[in-house]
Amino acid sequence: MCQFFFFPTRKKEKKMFKKINNYLSQDSLTFSYLPAQLKKNKSCWIIEYWCEDPITFKMRRVRIRVDKIKKRYSTLKEAQAHILKIVTYINIKLMQGWNPFQSQENEIQMFTPIEDVGKQFLEEKNRELRADSIRSYASFMKTFLNYVKTKLPRIRYISQFTKSHASKYMDYIYIDRGVAQRAYNNYLKFCRIFFNWCVSHSFISSNPFENIKSKTKPAKKRILIDKIMRDRITEYLSEHEPQMLVVCKLMYYCLLRPKEIVNLRVRDVDFVSGTIRVSESVSKNHKTRYAAMTDDVINSLEYIKNYKADYYLISRDWLPSPTKAWCTKFSRYWYNLRPILNIPEEMQLYSFRDTGIFEMLKSGVDPLSVKQHADHHSLSMTSIYSDHADPNLAHIIREKSPDF
Secondary structure (H helix, E strand, C coil), X not given: CCCXXXXXXXXXXXXXXXXXXXXXXXXXXXXXEEEEEEEECCCCEEEEEEEXXXXXXXXXXXXXXXXXXXXXXXXXXXXXXXXXXXXXXXXXXXXXXXXXXXXXXXXXXXXXXXXHHHHHHHHHHHCCCCHHHHHHHHHHHHHHHHHHHXXXXXXXXXXXXXXXXXXXXXXXXXXXXXXXXXXXXXXXXXXXXXXXXXXXXXXXXXXXXXCCCCCCCCCCCCCCCCHHHHHHHXXXXXXXXXXXXXXXXXXXXXXXXXXXXXXXXXXXXXXXXXXXXXXXXXXXXXXXXXXXXXXXXXXXXXXXXXXXXXXXXCECCCCCECCECCHHHHHHHHHHHHHHHCCCCCCCCCHHHHXXXXXXXXXXXXXXXXXXXXXXXXXXXXXXXXXXXXXXXXXXXXXHCCXX
């Protein structure tokens, strides 16, 4: 009877290997593998074990070179401690019935530390995505890795993360962190993307998040801004903050999004053609488009002709400058404006864009033109806005209804 012994450093690992050796020392036992061990020589370090080939029923040797892992550490002692943990993990899997000849997992890849996998993922996406998307991915990854580190300290390798772990992680996101349905779905979307990437790069064989369902998104609470309220807002902003009024008009007439507005430069406004260029780098649908300006917008933007072409249209001090504003500048101002003008909570800043789309459809602009102007990816998205309740509906019905 063959027995393999190696000398792990932790008590739990010592107990596990004592259990393995006791298990293998049974005279009547027929087993289909010989445990893994670390073999070191001058040229390379190798993890070696034997396992029964399910086709030929003969024992086949498996050898895994771990030099790449060894190079990650500054000392051989640290490298050996890490590799011996891999040996432990392989033997536990062998005891549980795992057979490498029936698995599609790449053995070198499956023992890559989860932090290294996350780092490699972000480095690759950094070459593919826009800066704001990279920031979002980095934030999602930080949350995920912190959870694994604090809640699952025994999980070291990406291959150890199971469907059960995935389900508990999403419960943590939704219950412990208390995020809304939309944020929950964003976390889930990121995890699916990340683990699909892990599958495609042979770190794992299946995505543990693939069967987790998204939360039903709640209906949007925004309502349209009626003409009376628009007039009150215009009167107040004209006196107190004209540049914020410009933001509102860009959303209402040009159907620009706040993130697109903060990235506009003076040179993007073409007074000759009457258009504003929204580059693909900031456009939601990643396509450059030209938003038409009305006479009201053109007149409101006359002041920018006195500034340099590469200045941002809206800065932290409102007027054009080399430093752009953040979207939160608009939302904070709107939040403070709400009690001053008694603006209902359902009337949000983004409601200007909703209202602009609705009013265009109502005034007879064909849906295809509105779709292009609003930068929607489909007509079905544009048609949603026709379902908004018209704040002037009661007045229209009274005025237009025929006699009985």
